[in-house]
Amino acid sequence: MYSLYYAPGAASLVVHWLLIELGAPHELRLVDTQAKQHKSAQYLALNPNGVVPTLIDDDGKPLYEAAALVLHLADRHAQSGLAPALDDARRGEYLQWVLNLANTLQSPLRLWWYPQDIEEAQADTIKDGARRRIEATWDRLDAHLAAHGPYLLGERVSAADFYLTMLMRWTRNMPRPGHEWPHLAALAQRMKARPSFKTLYEREGLTEWA
Template identity: 70%
Template sequence: MYALYYSPGTASLLVHWLLIEMDIEHELRLVDMDARAHKSAEYLAMNPNGVVPTLIVDGQPRYEAAALAMYLADRHPDAGLAPALDDPQRALYDQWMFNLASTLQSPLRLWWYPWDLQADDDAVRAGAQARIEDACARLDAQLGAHGPYLLGERLSAADFYLTMLMRWTRKMPKPAHEWPHLGEFARRMKARPGFATLYQREGLSEWA
């Protein structure tokens, strides 16, 4: 059984959602971010980055949300959420997972936490917003031309990752769901029963 250290609405949401979707037995361990439990010596011994998620796998702590998503999808192939290594779509799948991490998650973190750069917050946010909107425009074009999912007709872990990142844009001047194809994509993903279960378990209501 897996054990997931999580905090509602954070990057752990991706891993939590996949555990639900894949019907994998797991235990949830809430990390109190307000109390800075993620910076405690006990937690840092598992995840030296001091962030969530951390997933206990066969007794060992593992971290990095995108990497955990790829690991779970590969380890549980019956769920069908990752092309096999010899599948022609594997390279495209890997491409989208890394693309989302570098072109969308990275600037989103800056938009939410501009003070991490110890620079002018407004300037950091403006730069991050421009990068995020550029990424959204490219993703919208991809879905419009080759959708309904990032791999075409094939649902994958990359789509769950994209949905989580879209949720993070909800308070931006132009949230991701305002692009037409991304908006339809979000509606499709949020209609999944697992999404309702995820929201109920994490006590979330925004962007439902």
């Protein structure tokens, strides 16, 4: 059984969602980020970055980094079809998309939410730069879906689409959220229609962007 250290709506959301989608037995361990539990010595011993998610695998070893956990779970549960096999022609493209999302969306999104991590005095400038990078990425992704969709790998849904949907959710209160791009909006609606998404929201107590 897996154990997932999570905080509602945080980067752990995609890992929790995949565990539900995959039907993988798991338990949830809430990390109270408001109380700074993610910075406690006990938690840092599991994840020295002091962020969620952390996933305890069957062997008891803690694993972290949301993108890595997406790849790990989809490969570990290959019967789900959420990751192309090693000899599948689309394997490289799939890996490319997961890492692209981590670098071109999750990274600047963190800067938009926490510009003070770089320089508090320049927070507005940092946020503006991050917003422009995010919107440029939405432009590219929407164009890709228009030409090659409806999912990132075409007709086939993959774990990368779960990751993308979580990142779209994070922009819901930005000046121009990801779901304002038409093909991204269509993907989000398809992903949110999955029964696992409803279960995820119920378990995490979420209501926004349902």
